[in-house]
Amino acid sequence: MAEAADDRTFTRVAAVDEFHNDRGRMVYYHGTKVAVFRQGESFFAVNDRCPHMGAAMSGGRITNGVIRCHMHGWEFDVTTGECKTKHWAKLPRYEVRIEGNDILLRPILDEQATNPDDDLDSFMAWDPSKETS
Ligand code: FES
Numbered sequence: 520m521a522e523a524a525d526d527r528t529f530t531r532v533a534a535v536d537e538f539h540n541d542r543g544r545m546v547y548y549h550g551t552k553v554a555v556f557r558q559g560e561s562f563f564a565v566n567d568r569c570p571h572m573g574a575a576m577s578g579g580r581i582t583n584g585v586i587r588c589h590m591h592g593w594e595f596d597v598t599t600g601e602c603k604t605k606h607w608a609k610l611p612r613y614e615v616r617i618e619g620n621d622i623l624l625r626p627i628l629d630e631q632a633t634n635p636d637d638d639l640d641s642f643m644a645w646d647p648s649k650e651t652s
Pocket residue numbers: 569570571572573574588589590591592593
């Protein structure tokens with residue numbers, strides 16, 4: 520009897536040599552858009568949808584472990600997914616495995632439960648006039 524597919528299986532999504540340093544690129548993980556970033560020899564992967572207004576995170580850049588959204592500049596710690604600009608926001612991350620020239624991903628399950636739409640109430644309650652920075 521065949522076992523059910525493990526949707527946490529590492530899946531090849533791209534090749535290492537397709538990436539430029541400090542840049543992101545969108546890939547598909549089983550139909551889900553994921554932003555993969557290269558910083559030196561390290562690779563990081565997060566959901567490709569910014570929790571602010573949905574811009575493609577893959578259009579941003581990574582500097583010193585921080586991904587900056589190209590649209591309005593929100594910043595996210597690549598090691599936790601936590602937003603440094605708005606502390607209620609978070610980017611779900613993926614585990615990255617490098618095998619030769621292949622980049623493989625699998626989701627970190629407890630983080631995948633965080634849908635950017637879940638943060639809509641916090642976003643709607645956000646009053647920019649009360650921002651201090
Ligand atoms: S859409 Fe990303 S900071 Fe606004």
